[in-house]
Amino acid sequence: xxxxxxxxxxxxxxxxxxxxxxxxxxxxxxxxxxxxxxxxxxxxxxxxxxxxxxxxxxxxxxxxxxxxxxxxxxxxxxxxxxxxxxxxxxxxxxxxxxxxxxxxxxxxxxxxxxxxxxxxxxxxxxxxxxxxxxxxxxxxxxxxxxxxxxxxxxxxxxxxxxxxxxxxxxxxxxxxxxxxxxxxxxxxxxxxxxxxxxxxxxxxxxxxxx
Numbered sequence: 521x522x523x524x525x526x527x528x529x530x531x532x533x534x535x536x537x538x539x540x541x542x543x544x545x546x547x548x549x550x551x552x553x554x555x556x557x558x559x560x561x562x563x564x565x566x567x568x569x570x571x572x573x574x575x576x577x578x579x580x581x582x583x584x585x586x587x588x589x590x591x592x593x594x595x596x597x598x599x600x601x602x603x604x605x606x607x608x609x610x611x612x613x614x615x616x617x618x619x620x621x622x623x624x625x626x627x628x629x630x631x632x633x634x635x636x637x638x639x640x641x642x643x644x645x646x647x648x649x650x651x652x653x654x655x656x657x658x659x660x661x662x663x664x665x666x667x668x669x670x671x672x673x674x675x676x677x678x679x680x681x682x683x684x685x686x687x688x689x690x691x692x693x694x695x696x697x698x699x700x701x702x703x704x705x706x707x708x709x710x711x712x713x714x715x716x717x718x719x720x721x722x723x724x725x726x727x728x729x730x
Contacts, residue, residue, distance in 0.1 A: 525557040546638040556628045559621065566678075568618035575609035575618075582606035584674040605674040616676030623670030630660040648701045656693040661686065687727070694722040 530552040537545040560567040582602035585595030597603045611617050636654040643649075668682035699717040706712065 524559075526555065528552070528554045542642050544638075544640040548634075548636050548638075550632075550634040552630075552632040554628075554630050556626075558626055560624055560626065565615045566621055566624055568621040571611045571615060571621060572609050572618045575611045577610050579610035579612065580608055581610075582608065602673075605672060607673060607675060611675065614675060614677060616671070616678065617673040620671050620673050620676050623667040623672075625665045627663045627665060628660065630658060632656075632658045646702060646704050649699070650701075651698040652696070654693075654695045656691075656695075658689075658691045660689045660691075662689070663687070689727045690725070692722075692724045696720045 530550065532548070532550045534548045535546070537547075539545065561569060564570060580600075582595030582597075582604075584605035584607070585591070585597075585603040586593075591603070593603075595603050595606055600608055602608055607617060609618055615621075634654070634656050636652060639649075639651040639653075641649040663684060663686045666679050666683045669680060670682070671677070671680040697717070697719050699715065701713070701715050703713045704711065
């Protein structure tokens with residue numbers, strides 16, 4: 521029986537250093553690993569839950585278990601169960617029975633790495649330099665998988681020999697932020713403050729698939 525399966529693991533690391541009395545460095549890193557496997561759901565015609573909800577009991581039958589009509593029980597094993605293939609849920613159309621649609625799975629895996637470095641330098645009490653450099657990299661893979669001969673109830677005809685679609689996506693973000701802050705009091709009534717900063721980023725996304 522198909523079911524949602526989700527695993528997640530993560531870790532973080534933070535390190536602070538004081539090379540001199542005027543300099544501070546802080547490094548941090550984080551890693552996240554996640555895995556998800558789930559059948560189709562929500563408002564999807566290939567969702568086993570959707571087909572079970574919209575099934576009509578008066579249309580339920582086990583004829584596919586008795587194609588020759590030789591079984592006095594008409595292919596019925598017990599209430600709600602067929603001896604083999606059948607439409608026990610009374611689904612309409614040919615999208616598939618809940619049992620068949622459990623053989624269609626969506627899988628997603630992702631690895632994310634985050635690293636950052638903070639720099640602070642205070643040569644004078646009036647002057648302060650700060651900077652931050654960071655990298656955020658995510659590698660993910662999404663796939664849609666249909667088992668071979670998953671049409672166990674002989675209802676669906678959608679790629680019954682099996683199918684798989686895979687998409688890879690890699691996202692790398694690099695950022696830089698620098699700032700200088702100068703402040704000075706000329707008198708009790710007069711003071712001045714100057715802030716000069718620069719920001720930049722480099723973004724790269726690759727997304728082959730097939």
